[in-house]
């Protein structure tokens with residue numbers, strides 16, 4: 001091989017480098033798309049669900065009769081992808097003993113626009129203040145007068161709220177109501 005041929009081959013090789021690079025740059029995203037190395041984002045699973053910092057415990061001797069209630073504050077831990085990272089939020093709640101022996105345990109944050117609602121045991125008081133006469137005790141929001149029936153899973157029976165308030169997860173152990181978690185989603 002003479003010197004001229006060798007130089008031509010060398011130049012051809014050098015010129016091929018950017019062409020091969022451009023080809024690789026074009027093919028790489030296509031390969032990534034066809035065979036991704038990560039699973040689809042599943043950002044509301046496992047560790048991303050809100051948790052309680054410390055479970056709330058309520059002594060059941062404080063609410064011995066049907067419709068006795070206790071207010072409490074639940075500290076929720078949220079994992080948030082911000083510079084601050086994990087954040088906590090205090091959520092007010094009510095636990096009410098139902099005639100069935102079960103408990104209605106709900107966040108007091110109204111699912112309409114986020115006001116803190118009240119527990120109103122007397123139907124007459126509801127009729128006077130909230131434009132609606134229920135059959136029994138209810139949760140009632142002073143902001144736009146939404147009323148929630150605690151004996152029907154927090155069903156909205158009056159007013160603009162789009163859905164029942166969020167429920168807490170609880171267990172009953174050693175005559176104590178132990179509140180450990182909050183249903184995710186909704187306002188606050």
Ligand code: FES
Pocket residue numbers: 110111112113114115141142143144145146159160161
């Ligand atoms: S915020 Fe409760 S009814 Fe509007």
